[in-house]
Amino acid sequence: MRRQMMPGRLLPIIFFLFLPVLLHSQDEASRGAVRGGLESNSAVYLDDAAIGPAPARWGSNNYLKLDWQRDSLSAGLQAEWYPQALAGYPSELKGAGLTGLYFDWQGRLVQLHAGSFFQQLGSGLLMRSWEDRDLGLNNCITGALASFHTAGRAFEAKAFGGFPKYGLWPSTGSAVAGLDLSLDLISAFAPESSHSLRLEGSVTDRIAREVEDGVSFLAHTAGFDLPVHTPGWSARMFYAWEGFSLKAEYVGKGRDFYAEQLPGAHEQYRLKPGNALLVEASAAVGPFSGSITLRRLENMASRIFNTTASPSIANTLNYLPSLCMQQTYLLAGLNPYVTYADGEAGLQGDLFWNFRRGTALGGRYGMRLHICGSWIEALPFALPDRETSHLAYRDINIDLERRWNRSFKTIFFVSIQENSPTHGNRKATNAQNVFVIDGLYKFSPIASLRIELQYLYSQELTRDWMAALAEFSLAPHWSITLSDMYNHGSTGVHYFNVGAAYSVSSFNISLQAGRNREGFVCSGGVCRWQPAFSGAVLRVQWSF
Amino acid sequence: MKRLAIIIALLFSALIRVDAQVIPDVKLSDAGGKTVTAVSLADHKTPFVVSFWMTTCKPCMKELEALTDAVADWEGSFPLRIYAVSVDDSRSLQRAMAMSRNWEGITPLFDPNGDLRRALNISAVPQVFVYDKDGKQFYTHIGYRPGDEQELLSQLRKCAGK
Numbered sequence: 001m002r003r004q005m006m007p008g009r010l011l012p013i014i015f016f017l018f019l020p021v022l023l024h025s026q027d028e029a030s031r032g033a034v035r036g037g038l039e040s041n042s043a044v045y046l047d048d049a050a051i052g053p054a055p056a057r058w059g060s061n062n063y064l065k066l067d068w069q070r071d072s073l074s075a076g077l078q079a080e081w082y083p084q085a086l087a088g089y090p091s092e093l094k095g096a097g098l099t100g101l102y103f104d105w106q107g108r109l110v111q112l113h114a115g116s117f118f119q120q121l122g123s124g125l126l127m128r129s130w131e132d133r134d135l136g137l138n139n140c141i142t143g144a145l146a147s148f149h150t151a152g153r154a155f156e157a158k159a160f161g162g163f164p165k166y167g168l169w170p171s172t173g174s175a176v177a178g179l180d181l182s183l184d185l186i187s188a189f190a191p192e193s194s195h196s197l198r199l200e201g202s203v204t205d206r207i208a209r210e211v212e213d214g215v216s217f218l219a220h221t222a223g224f225d226l227p228v229h230t231p232g233w234s235a236r237m238f239y240a241w242e243g244f245s246l247k248a249e250y251v252g253k254g255r256d257f258y259a260e261q262l263p264g265a266h267e268q269y270r271l272k273p274g275n276a277l278l279v280e281a282s283a284a285v286g287p288f289s290g291s292i293t294l295r296r297l298e299n300m301a302s303r304i305f306n307t308t309a310s311p312s313i314a315n316t317l318n319y320l321p322s323l324c325m326q327q328t329y330l331l332a333g334l335n336p337y338v339t340y341a342d343g344e345a346g347l348q349g350d351l352f353w354n355f356r357r358g359t360a361l362g363g364r365y366g367m368r369l370h371i372c373g374s375w376i377e378a379l380p381f382a383l384p385d386r387e388t389s390h391l392a393y394r395d396i397n398i399d400l401e402r403r404w405n406r407s408f409k410t411i412f413f414v415s416i417q418e419n420s421p422t423h424g425n426r427k428a429t430n431a432q433n434v435f436v437i438d439g440l441y442k443f444s445p446i447a448s449l450r451i452e453l454q455y456l457y458s459q460e461l462t463r464d465w466m467a468a469l470a471e472f473s474l475a476p477h478w479s480i481t482l483s484d485m486y487n488h489g490s491t492g493v494h495y496f497n498v499g500a501a502y503s504v505s506s507f508n509i510s511l512q513a514g515r516n517r518e519g520f521v522c523s524g525g526v527c528r529w530q531p532a533f534s535g536a537v538l539r540v541q542w543s544f
Numbered sequence: 545m546k547r548l549a550i551i552i553a554l555l556f557s558a559l560i561r562v563d564a565q566v567i568p569d570v571k572l573s574d575a576g577g578k579t580v581t582a583v584s585l586a587d588h589k590t591p592f593v594v595s596f597w598m599t600t601c602k603p604c605m606k607e608l609e610a611l612t613d614a615v616a617d618w619e620g621s622f623p624l625r626i627y628a629v630s631v632d633d634s635r636s637l638q639r640a641m642a643m644s645r646n647w648e649g650i651t652p653l654f655d656p657n658g659d660l661r662r663a664l665n666i667s668a669v670p671q672v673f674v675y676d677k678d679g680k681q682f683y684t685h686i687g688y689r690p691g692d693e694q695e696l697l698s699q700l701r702k703c704a705g706k
Contacts, residue, residue, distance in 0.1 A: 035664065035665055037667055118662070194576075196578060282641045284646060321635035328600055350643075352642055440606075446694070473690055475689040475692045476685060476695045478689075505685060525636075543686075544665075
């Protein structure tokens with residue numbers, strides 16, 4: 001079991017550190033501002049003959065966040081409580097814990113921070129600590145951070161170090177440290193210029209303070225010692241001028257422990273360095289705008305600690321989202337692509353065409369066209385067969401949105417996807433074509449009905465699907481949703497859902513009941529596995 | 545567990561008297577990559593709207609389209625200032641930049657590591673805020689339903705005292 005900071009030892013310390021803040025808050029004139037957020041997601045699961053037994057009887061994920069700020073001082077904490085985590089969430093989330101506690105002082109040019117913090121270097125390929133409650137991920141770092149910038153922010157520097165969170169508490173078995181520098185050349189030498197050119201660089205180190213016995217054994221068997229330090233670095237450039245921007249980033253990663261896949265489902269343990277290249281550009285000309293992204297990854301999985309246990313989304317130190325479009329329609333997101341961190345290269349592009357109001361094609365209310373495509377290939381040396389790589393994933397998505405009059409608007413959406421179940425190790429792929437009509441009709445300024453009709457055509461996996469959704473809204477408080485996904489090509493299972501939501505100010509409550517299919521739940525291009533379940537989910541969110 | 549509950553209860557007690565919240569002093573970036581502080585959005589002359597959105601959030605896009613229409617139809621006695629803060633992470637940042645380049649009347653800003661989102665304790669998008677001319681929060685609403693923009697504009701007029 002991994003050693004973690006114990007709540008019993010921490011809580012009294014936290015209490016006494018916060019006491020001055022609490023006492024001070026009684027002084028009305030200078031108590032500062034307090035903000036907070038409360039979120040509770042709870043579910044009841046039922047057995048369902050169509051999809052199998054319930055994954056659990058119930059689950060509940062609860063979060064409370066409080067922040068206090070007065071002038072340049074701020075402090076805050078986050079508490080989480082998982083009496084039993086929702087199905088599909090990392091198993092490390094169990095019990096209650098203070099998952100974030102910080103004190104911060106921000107001067108005119110200097111910032112000093114003690115406690116937990118989130119940090120991202122560049123695009124996050126090298127290192128990212130962030131929170132995503134849909135994924136059950138929060139790898140905030142508990143330690144210290146200092147940053148400095150010149151007046152006008154032409155030069156910025158920051159240094160940090162600490163223990164990344166794993167489960168509910170910081171993991172003391174592994175530490176990270178980093179240094180980040182940023183120089184805005186145009187601001188420094190020609191502040192009035194419309195150009196922007198920034199050069200950035202970072203170095204990091206992950207320090208393994210403890211190593212799992214199983215990992216040590218495998219390393220010794222394979223004939224190498226595990227390094228204590230896993231260094232990393234990145235060099236970045238950002239240029240922008242009026243409607244154009246270009247970003248380039250190269251990341252190098254020191255030798256790390258890898259289980260290399262071999263033919264016949266065998267594994268070979270090795271120490272391998274990693275690297276990544278990312279180039280992104282976006283531009284706008286007249287009614288057109290677009291972006292293109294090129295990315296290559298080689299051995300870039302970065303974990304808080306090495307383990308022989310099943311991979312957990314909570315055990316991550318960097319951000320490797322899938323390169324393709326993140327789908328929002330039910331059937332288009334049925335089989336999402338998940339990044340192959342061992343080795344892949346891909347290209348992704350977006351084109352937006354805004355037909356302005358009053359033009360021949362735009363009509364009285366305007367029209368929008370969006371085309372998005374991606375092509376991803378696995379790198380041959382990262383595949384078990386070491387053959388020439390094949391296609392890992394490609395898609396093309398087109399959506400056309402038009403408002404016909406003050407009351408009626410439609411979206412036509414087509415997504416053509418091809419996904420390799422072996423990440424390009426074999427030539428065989430699964431193809432699926434998704435067609436969606438999405439219409440919104442406003443009965444009055446506050447009452448509206450939205451209907452989605454969807455069809456998925458495929459000759460592979462579970463073959464054809466159809467889906468429909470109806471959402472009635474009464475602004476600004478109420479909405480009711482009914483939906484069904486039906487796999488008529490193979491299993492004949494319906495996935496009915498009914499939901500209602502009420503919101504007022506920053507308070508939102510929603511209840512959803514029905515049957516849910518197993519599959520990947522993705523957020524920000526990162527995915528976790530969700531088992532099939534039938535039941536009801538209650539979500540309450542409040543910020544103040 | 546008991547001690548945790550005590551701490552949380554004590555902290556809640558501190559919330560009983562909470563002033564109108566001022567927009568936090570957090571760094572964002574604009575479409576040209578330059579740093580913009582959230583407090584600098586308050587121009588001490590007119591109120592303004594801040595809408596949080598992301599490229600994969602359909603209600604967010606619907607809200608921004610409704611706000612674009614509202615800008616086109618605006619006949620108020622003060623300029624309508626709307627800032628759309630993308631909370632897309634770095635993966636979707638370029639798409640958010642490309643998508644927002646052709647917006648009319650809405651100023652896009654970017655919060656790729658969620659600093660302002662965390663400072664305002666936003667747990668779900670879209671969430672929209674109306675701030676007065678000095679940056680004090682006047683109104684907020686979570687989620688979007690077609691027609692919400694009418695309430696938003698009504699609150700904005702109230703905030704401006706018009």
